Amino acid sequence: MAAVEVPIEKWTGKVHEVTLGGNGRKSVVVGGESTLPFLHFEGSLPRRPVIAIEVRDSEPKDWSPHLVDAWGDVLADPAAWAKKAMEYGADIIALSLRSAHPEEGNTGADEARKNVDKVLSAVDIPLIIYGPGVAEKDNEVLVAASDVAKGQRVALGNCEEKNHRTIAATCIADGHVAIGKTPIEINLAKQLNILLCDVGLSRDSILMDPTTGALGYGLEYTYSVMERLRLAALGGDAMTAMPMICTAGEESWRQKEAKFAEGMPEAWGDHLERALTWEEITAFSLFAAGADIMVVRHPGTVERMKAVIDRLMSESA
Amino acid sequence: MALTGIEIYKHLPKTNCKECGFPTCLAFAMKLAAKAVELSLCPYVSEEAQQALEAASRPPIRLVTIGAGESKIEVGNEVVMFRHEKTFYHPPGFVVRVKDSEPADAVGKLVAEVAGYSVERVGIELKMDGFAIENESKDGGNFVKCVELVSSKTDLPLILMSTDSSVMSQALDKVASAKPLIYAANKDNWEQMTELALKHQCPLAVCEPEGMSELAELVENVTGKGVEDVVLDPGARDFGPSLVNLTQLRRLAVRKSFRPLGYPIITFPGEAAANAEEEALLAGQQVAKYAGIIVLDHFSPGMAYPLLTLRLNIYTDPQKPIQMSPGIYEIGTPKPESPLCVTTNFSLTYFSIAGELESSGIPSWLLVCDTEGLSVLTAWSAGKFDAERIAKTVKEFNVADTVSHRSVILPGKVAVLRGELEEELPEWKIMIGPPEAWDVGGYLKQHWSA
Numbered sequence: 104m105a106a107v108e109v110p111i112e113k114w115t116g117k118v119h120e121v122t123l124g125g126n127g128r129k130s131v132v133v134g135g136e137s138t139l140p141f142l143h144f145e146g147s148l149p150r151r152p153v154i155a156i157e158v159r160d161s162e163p164k165d166w167s168p169h170l171v172d173a174w175g176d177v178l179a180d181p182a183a184w185a186k187k188a189m190e191y192g193a194d195i196i197a198l199s200l201r202s203a204h205p206e207e208g209n210t211g212a213d214e215a216r217k218n219v220d221k222v223l224s225a226v227d228i229p230l231i232i233y234g235p236g237v238a239e240k241d242n243e244v245l246v247a248a249s250d251v252a253k254g255q256r257v258a259l260g261n262c263e264e265k266n267h268r269t270i271a272a273t274c275i276a277d278g279h280v281a282i283g284k285t286p287i288e289i290n291l292a293k294q295l296n297i298l299l300c301d302v303g304l305s306r307d308s309i310l311m312d313p314t315t316g317a318l319g320y321g322l323e324y325t326y327s328v329m330e331r332l333r334l335a336a337l338g339g340d341a342m343t344a345m346p347m348i349c350t351a352g353e354e355s356w357r358q359k360e361a362k363f364a365e366g367m368p369e370a371w372g373d374h375l376e377r378a379l380t381w382e383e384i385t386a387f388s389l390f391a392a393g394a395d396i397m398v399v400r401h402p403g404t405v406e407r408m409k410a411v412i413d414r415l416m417s418e419s420a
Numbered sequence: 421m422a423l424t425g426i427e428i429y430k431h432l433p434k435t436n437c438k439e440c441g442f443p444t445c446l447a448f449a450m451k452l453a454a455k456a457v458e459l460s461l462c463p464y465v466s467e468e469a470q471q472a473l474e475a476a477s478r479p480p481i482r483l484v485t486i487g488a489g490e491s492k493i494e495v496g497n498e499v500v501m502f503r504h505e506k507t508f509y510h511p512p513g514f515v516v517r518v519k520d521s522e523p524a525d526a527v528g529k530l531v532a533e534v535a536g537y538s539v540e541r542v543g544i545e546l547k548m549d550g551f552a553i554e555n556e557s558k559d560g561g562n563f564v565k566c567v568e569l570v571s572s573k574t575d576l577p578l579i580l581m582s583t584d585s586s587v588m589s590q591a592l593d594k595v596a597s598a599k600p601l602i603y604a605a606n607k608d609n610w611e612q613m614t615e616l617a618l619k620h621q622c623p624l625a626v627c628e629p630e631g632m633s634e635l636a637e638l639v640e641n642v643t644g645k646g647v648e649d650v651v652l653d654p655g656a657r658d659f660g661p662s663l664v665n666l667t668q669l670r671r672l673a674v675r676k677s678f679r680p681l682g683y684p685i686i687t688f689p690g691e692a693a694a695n696a697e698e699e700a701l702l703a704g705q706q707v708a709k710y711a712g713i714i715v716l717d718h719f720s721p722g723m724a725y726p727l728l729t730l731r732l733n734i735y736t737d738p739q740k741p742i743q744m745s746p747g748i749y750e751i752g753t754p755k756p757e758s759p760l761c762v763t764t765n766f767s768l769t770y771f772s773i774a775g776e777l778e779s780s781g782i783p784s785w786l787l788v789c790d791t792e793g794l795s796v797l798t799a800w801s802a803g804k805f806d807a808e809r810i811a812k813t814v815k816e817f818n819v820a821d822t823v824s825h826r827s828v829i830l831p832g833k834v835a836v837l838r839g840e841l842e843e844e845l846p847e848w849k850i851m852i853g854p855p856e857a858w859d860v861g862g863y864l865k866q867h868w869s870a
């Protein structure tokens with residue numbers, strides 16, 4: 104019987120490498136893949152996918168009791184929170200400037216500067232900085248954050264079509280990376296990358312966020328759009344070849360399955376077990392679809408993702 | 421690989437005798453290619469042509485059935501590598517393993533718990549699919565006892581796990597009519613296991629960890645003797661090797677139409693995982709990447725529910741969201757004066773709000789608009805959930821005759837529709853509900869008075 108010949112895909116494209124940090128700060132490089140996730144036998148995977156832990160600049164009021172238990176007092180202090188996140192194994196801190204949200208404090212540029220500065224001094228790993236998700240406020244606090252973090256090569260998000268000029272300009276001026284976010288659609292993702300390049304941001308300064316649907320809440324859409332984006336990138340389309348970032352933590356802990364302990368169906372099982380598994384399966388499925396950076400919330404998820412990725416990245420795999 | 425009409429035509433008699441009910445052989449061939457008719461309609465195809473056509477029209481991965489009766493597991497028949505290329509058709513079976521060395525009462529309890537487990541999501545009942553019984557004790561008597569115990573507690577399909585063919589034979593004598601999967605034929609025992617599979621007409625798993633060529637060779641030995649329903653165990657267990665192996669097997673089957681490996685795959689995530697949480701993740705990987713049957717070593721509702729949800733997600737047809745038919749639905753037993761809510765026909769959206777309305781204890785009417793299966797905001801931004809469409813739905817289903825009041829509650833996320841809807845429905849009062857469904861009970865208690 105003849106030996107079975109396993110078909111090998113000959114990819115022509117490669118994911119761009121993006122560096123965060125550096126300049127005295129530890130650096131993290133993501134991207135560089137020339138094959139599908141964890142398929143070492145037909146290409147190279149020079150960088151491991153990494154974990155960012157979400158830290159907020161103001162104490163979250165509506166988080167699940169299990170997140171509150173896991174983090175304790177540090178929830179009220181972004182610097183202490185970031186430090187603890189680093190101890191738990193975060194590769195990156197994703198600082199969310201929620202206090203600027205009109206309904207959660209409506210703070211402005213000054214508060215953003217102060218908090219970014221605090222967190223930058225508390226940890227020596229790279230930062231992602233998110234605005235509150237409200238257009239005018241995003242521009243205000245992200246530009247301020249960009250200035251404080253000048254030279255530290257942080258990632259700024261979210262950058263959408265409507266504010267891409269502002270975010271790209273500040274990234275170019277201060278040497279940062281933009282996170283382009285589009286609603287689960289391959290052409291929109293590509294289009295935003297083109298727009299960002301057109302205004303002068305270099306390819307190695309863009310991450311793309313395809314928009315995360317949590318397990319049971321649109322995961323399958325995100326999963327497939329990511330597979331398509333990655334296949335396009337490996338097929339040679341440089342405008343879909345930006346490393347991908349997903350927000351598994353925020354999306355899964357927002358859902359009823361994770362949030363509520365009381366009055367849920369018995370078949371949902373133990374609350375902590377179910378909630379953690381919800382975040383972990385969301386995160387892991389999206390790593391399997393090509394995510395390079397996963398933003399999560401629970402320390403248990405960080406531990407488990409690291410253990411599993413270690414095994415998937417070992418060359419013998 | 422599917423044949424084109426022209427390729428099929430080449431094998432037909434080309435006499436255009438019309439006995440198949442079509443005017444020409446070509447017309448019949450076209451229908452065959454579209455899988456709209458059966459080849460048997462033509463009485464004149466040669467045996468040779470029949471074989472050629474059947475082999476060619478066989479799916480790249482054979483559909484294999486485990487178990488008999490209503491709860492049987494059907495896996496295989498997949499045609500793509502990525503779900504966006506078409507869809508994944510047959511969700512992997514989740515099977516829980518018990519061992520014949522464990523105390524009978526523990527086994528009985530676990531089996532009852534797993535078999536009785538069911539959880540509802542988007543109106544679909546999700547369940548576990550079967551049991552694997554392992555002959556860990558190496559003792560035939562124990563194995564038979566354990567198999568009988570399990571099958572006395574459940575009708576779900578079984579996998580019998582022993583490499584000892586005489587032990588397997590004893591167990592099959594008891595439960596073969598339930599068509600369990602025989603696990604497994606290997607290099608040493610394949611002849612005896614093949615005989616058992618043929619004698620009892622049961623599907624047979626083939627285990628060969630040495631490599632793809634060795635696995636293919638063993639499968640050909642088994643199928644050469646006449647076994648048709650095969651399940652593959654390529655042996656890889658850990659995250660990396662399992663992903664690589666299963667990917668390669670799927671590629672060989674669907675891209676190369678490589679018959680000897682065109683069968684569903686069985687996996688054992690618990691054998692590589694350090695704990696139950698890791699097992700769930702590895703099982704999750706295998707749901708997305710190509711397993712046909714997943715044998716779990718842990719069961720708990722807190723883990724089964726997310727895994728079943730993942731399976732539902734990955735196996736949803738990407739071209740067609742799960743959706744409801746538009747119309748007016750009763751939540752509880754509403755009266756004409758009960759509150760009226762509006763939502764979209766995406767199942768996830770409908771069941772989120774319907775579930776919360778139900779647990780609020782306030783009977784209500786839920787008007788479902790046709791948004792082509794899109795969620796509230798997605799539909800709104802796609803222009804499929806606007807004031808015009810809502811107004812049209814209100815009229816189409818004669819809502820004004822169903823309720824005695826004139827108030828309608830919109831999802832909070834589309835508060836912006838209020839103005840336009842007031843113009844479209846001048847007699848109605850437009851109310852804005854909370855953005856998330858879980859708040860709706862509180863909202864109604866505070867704001868509803870008909």
Ligand code: B12
Pocket residue numbers: 285286287288291314315316320321324354741761762763764766768769772773793794795796797798799800801802829830831832833853854855856857858860
């Ligand atoms: C999955 C998804 C998709 C899927 C579609 C899924 C589907 N079948 O609907 C796909 C990938 C196809 C998609 C496409 C698009 N999407 Co989309 N999508 C999402 C995503 C990730 C989840 C949506 C979801 O399923 N939510 C879960 C359901 C259950 O939520 P829901 O319907 O709102 O129901 C809740 C409440 O509204 C409430 N509720 C429901 N009914 C009622 C009724 C009453 C009375 C009350 C009180 C409450 C209530 O109960 C539910 C639970 O709380 C969201 C972002 C996110 N993370 O939420 C974006 C999102 C909705 N999409 C968005 C966009 C822009 C689009 C596109 C227009 C993009 C484009 N230009 O192509 C397209 C449009 C589709 C098209 N052209 O055909 C935007 C909308 C922006 C906005 N604020 O308007 C979002 C918010 C993403 C973003 N941040 O940009 N999307």
Ligand code: SF4
Pocket residue numbers: 432433434435436437438439440441442443444445448461462463464465
């Ligand atoms: S019955 Fe057979 S031979 Fe006759 S027309 Fe149909 S396909 Fe042709």
